[in-house]
Amino acid sequence: MGLIAAFTGFRLSANSLNNPSFLHGVASGDPTDTNVILWSRVTTNSQSNIKVLYEVAEDKNFVNIFLRGQKFTDKRSDFTVKIDAKIPKKYRGKKIFYRFRSGNSISETGSTMTLPQDRNSFKVAVFSCSNFPSGYFNVYRDAANDQSIDLGIHVGDYIYEYKQGEYATEDAVKLGRVPIPDKEITTLIDYRLRHSQYKTDKDLQKIHSSMPFICAWDDHEVTNDSWKDGAENHQKNEGLFSERRVNALKAYYEWMPVRTPRNKKNNWKRYKIGTLLDIKLLETRLSARTKQIDLLNFIDESGIFNKNKFLKSLNNEKRELLGSRQISFIEKSIESNDAWNLYAQQVLLGSLKLPLIPNEIIDRLPSFQQYLKLVIREDLPFNFDAWDGYPAERKRLLKAIGSKTQKNIFVAGDTHNCWVSNIKDEDSFRGVELGTPSVTSPGASENFAGLIPATDLEKAVVNKNKNLKWTNLSNRGYLTINFNPGFADAEFKGVNNIASKDYRSMILKKFKILPGKEII
Numbered sequence: 403m404g405l406i407a408a409f410t411g412f413r414l415s416a417n418s419l420n421n422p423s424f425l426h427g428v429a430s431g432d433p434t435d436t437n438v439i440l441w442s443r444v445t446t447n448s449q450s451n452i453k454v455l456y457e458v459a460e461d462k463n464f465v466n467i468f469l470r471g472q473k474f475t476d477k478r479s480d481f482t483v484k485i486d487a488k489i490p491k492k493y494r495g496k497k498i499f500y501r502f503r504s505g506n507s508i509s510e511t512g513s514t515m516t517l518p519q520d521r522n523s524f525k526v527a528v529f530s531c532s533n534f535p536s537g538y539f540n541v542y543r544d545a546a547n548d549q550s551i552d553l554g555i556h557v558g559d560y561i562y563e564y565k566q567g568e569y570a571t572e573d574a575v576k577l578g579r580v581p582i583p584d585k586e587i588t589t590l591i592d593y594r595l596r597h598s599q600y601k602t603d604k605d606l607q608k609i610h611s612s613m614p615f616i617c618a619w620d621d622h623e624v625t626n627d628s629w630k631d632g633a634e635n636h637q638k639n640e641g642l643f644s645e646r647r648v649n650a651l652k653a654y655y656e657w658m659p660v661r662t663p664r665n666k667k668n669n670w671k672r673y674k675i676g677t678l679l680d681i682k683l684l685e686t687r688l689s690a691r692t693k694q695i696d697l698l699n700f701i702d703e704s705g706i707f708n709k710n711k712f713l714k715s716l717n718n719e720k721r722e723l724l725g726s727r728q729i730s731f732i733e734k735s736i737e738s739n740d741a742w743n744l745y746a747q748q749v750l751l752g753s754l755k756l757p758l759i760p761n762e763i764i765d766r767l768p769s770f771q772q773y774l775k776l777v778i779r780e781d782l783p784f785n786f787d788a789w790d791g792y793p794a795e796r797k798r799l800l801k802a803i804g805s806k807t808q809k810n811i812f813v814a815g816d817t818h819n820c821w822v823s824n825i826k827d828e829d830s831f832r833g834v835e836l837g838t839p840s841v842t843s844p845g846a847s848e849n850f851a852g853l854i855p856a857t858d859l860e861k862a863v864v865n866k867n868k869n870l871k872w873t874n875l876s877n878r879g880y881l882t883i884n885f886n887p888g889f890a891d892a893e894f895k896g897v898n899n900i901a902s903k904d905y906r907s908m909i910l911k912k913f914k915i916l917p918g919k920e921i922i
């Protein structure tokens with residue numbers, strides 16, 4: 403063995419112990435017109451701090467590097483690295499490339515962009531509900547391959563908190579996607595490990611390395627059906643909810659390519675793409691949300707449902723979802739220029755009722771869905787965790803939006819299915835809502851598998867709800883919206899399966915959205 407080989411051999415064993423590596427890919431996000439967050443994470447056995455270098459270039463071969471620097475990371479931020487990179491004027495609004503180095507390791511190369519201010523078209527892709535154990539992230543791979551997308555928007559349920567054996571983990575063993583750690587996540591270590599597992603997914607890495615993201619959480623980034631002081635899936639024996647929320651948000655801001663606001667809960671933000679598009683990313687969980695209303699509290703000892711009492715509580719003016727500070731942020735952010743306003747948020751804004759589904763079918767659903775019998779019988783909306791549970795706040799939001807502009811589009815996640823609705827304040831049309839399907843979480847057709855054909859259910863749901871114009875209850879997928887000054891093209895894209903990495907994608911439906919025009 404020559405000297406060099408011996409030296410290399412030594413280096414290799416030292417490498418495996420101490421040399422940091424980039425196993426979680428790279429990501430970018432929270433772009434402004436001048437800056438963009440660049441993210442990565444080093445894996446190391448070291449307990450001390452680690453120096454990480456970053457490079458930003460005009461070309462993917464890094465011949466023309468126009469920005470470089472260094473940052474130290476350590477265990478206090480779980481060895482994640484975030485750079486708020488100020489991009490020189492010449493490269494703003496253009497595709498740029500970035501990578502990280504530490505020790506002998508170089509990360510993957512990512513491409514990203516600050517928000518362009520002079521565009522005549524701009525295309526976003528909207529994602530939600532990416533549950534790792536449910537299936538492969540084919541949806542992310544499909545969108546990553548679409549070079550025409552400028553910006554990814556994740557409206558929440560980026561991770562899920564459950565352990566193996568709980569929600570949507572049936573195929574996890576077979577797919578090699580058992581949740582880590584194998585427990586419901588509650589501590590800071592748990593949340594970090596769960597984020598870390600998600601970011602080892604190659605399809606998730608691929609989408610992050612191919613476009614900047616803006617991100618808002620829904621409930622599962624903390625725990626199911628969270629509201630400002632608690633959650634359905636938080637029990638007393640799991641400690642204080644406020645501590646769990648602090649743990650979840652610390653890990654979230656460490657592991658997501660986004661800027662950390664001064665008050666971590668107040669994650670509402672605004673992004674302007676010149677005078678073409680004005681995105682308002684909203685927060686509907688942790689900053690102000692009142693506890694969800696529970697139908698079962700309105701059933702007396704003799705089993706009678708008190709509908710009047712229920713409606714009175716439901717319509718209580720004090721029930722909040724955004725809170726007054728966020729509503730006034732929205733009010734102030736509406737300009738009477740000609741930009742499209744995109745309200746990116748979590749839960750469905752449009753009201754949604756279920757059609758008549760026979761009790762015998764509901765009997766065969768899991769016990770937590772037995773309440774559907776009651777809402778169908780009483781002709782009530784069926785999801786009180788969505789805006790349907792906060793009618794006074796919905797009115798306040800629509801009043802804040804008002805009629806200053808005719809170019810409003812609302813997007814929502816959470817439901818795992820596709821929806822297109824006209825949003826109205828009384829009879830006044832305020833804009834179109836597009837509900838994006840899930841990346842992997844099971845949708846209605848899985849819930850009703852073998853009981854009702856999905857197409858029959860789709861027809862019946864559209865017939866039941868006069869403002870709902872289209873739904874798809876079968877496909878996992880995503881939504882793209884291409885904004886132009888006079889119109890916006892929305893496209894729902896689906897994948898045919900998530901149980902194999904071999905998949906086909908298809909356009910489920912396209913809509914042309916015109917200012918002030920209802921979808922018919």
Ligand SMILES: [Fe+2]
Nearest residue numbers: 531559816843
């Ligand atoms: Fe979800």
